[in-house]
Amino acid sequence: MTGWTAVVPVKPWTLSKTRLALPGDARERLARAFALDTLDTLVESRHVTSIVVVTAEPEMAAAAAGVPGTVVREDRPMLSRDHLNAAIRLGRSWAVGRRPGAPVVVVPSDLPAMRPEDLDEALVALGRHDRAHVVDADGHGTTLVAAARPALLRTAYGRGSGATHRRQGSTIELDVDPRVRRDVDLPEHLEQARHLGLRPHALAVVDALVARVGAA
Template identity: 45%
Template sequence: MTRWTAIIPVKSSESAKSRIRLPAPERRILADAFASDVLTAVVASELVGTIMVVTARDDFPEGACGRRIVVLQDRPLPAHDGLNGAVEIGRLWAQANHPRRPIVVVPSDLPCLTPNTLDATLHQLHRADTAFTPDAADCGTTLLSASTPHRLRSAYGTNSRRHHTLLGAAVAEDVDCRVRHDVDTLDDLAEALQLGVGSRTRAAIDRLHLTAATPGVNMGTPPPQPRPEYFVSAAHAITPGTHLSHPHPPTVPGTPAGNREPPAGNAPQPGRCSAHSASSRQMSR
């Protein structure tokens, strides 16, 4: 498979994660941690070749450097077109530099993302000319992809799942729920911790002394280990607006060769964001 070009839009510090009910400096710490963990996962992906960080920031989270990362200057956010404007900046760069490579938008608020879950999802997205993964709430969008930059059309925002479907993108729902779990609120963050977050997000949670108020949820214990990954190799034609799903049930007889993530018997199944559908968890100090 041709290596992908990835766009990671990163909001300015002032506007990042405004729905998280914490003081602005603490929201920035969390947003930086999320972005750093996303960058770490994308850099370690076996399928991504070039990474574009599109941002209006003058500074970047630790880890935002390397030969494979291109930093593109965005207008100060929020702008009237918000995230979609940043995506367009990245798309135009990719069109000029890698016009025949597949392209994917990876939001910077996916702290549960891992290299293996990303690669497994890219295998599935590659089956359609344009495709996306819905968020855990099933009304928004996390990853958005196209077979070439020319085909990429983004409609992030309220009810983006519906808008991307209307634009003809296929829906990839049956993916690991860590790919679908974006974090916009403290409740989202508590649920993310149950799925497993990256090291910088975990360090930020500890630094801010955030705890889970719900009985039985202990922020001080290690997160559950992720399950082994499986990969989809089907390459049949997909019609726009259809649902992408795995051709076989998501069961794994053993750990695939080269897997970088240890197995666990109680980890969540792909496509079923169990932490999101469970009783609401709240975080506090």
């Protein structure tokens, strides 16, 4: 199945990856790198036709301005207690109005090892179902969530989201590359993603951090 719409919720850098204990502004630089790598992966994907970036981060909005799709700006992103799912609903609304018959996938901006070919293979697998999701590498959370059309898309990101999505009628899809399942919230996740192979922006930031630690 081709012609996918990808919805990408992106927090402002200063609000992202707060559980990564990194020196100085490294956390913000890493969040930025993750998001830019995600955008590059989507642009290079053979199956993604339209990209909907939902963000209040000006730099991300500027970076996404030239890609096929749109930028949906969040004015006050942290007013909602359920910010991530609220952002996704904004992207879903855009897709319902503009591409109602196209398959849609939510792509979090913290899959720094995922390559375009990994995403494309995952989309083929997810496209076999009306609604499906990919559980994260730890088996409890969720990375990708997909639906055959935007009206069917429903997300429940948060604690235990893998099981919640399943209870909501979404099919678990495990026939994906490990890079699609390795999101990054904790330092050990970053090390695992590094072992899988980071994409260029994230690799540059992590290499600089390693060099700084080695020189200390």
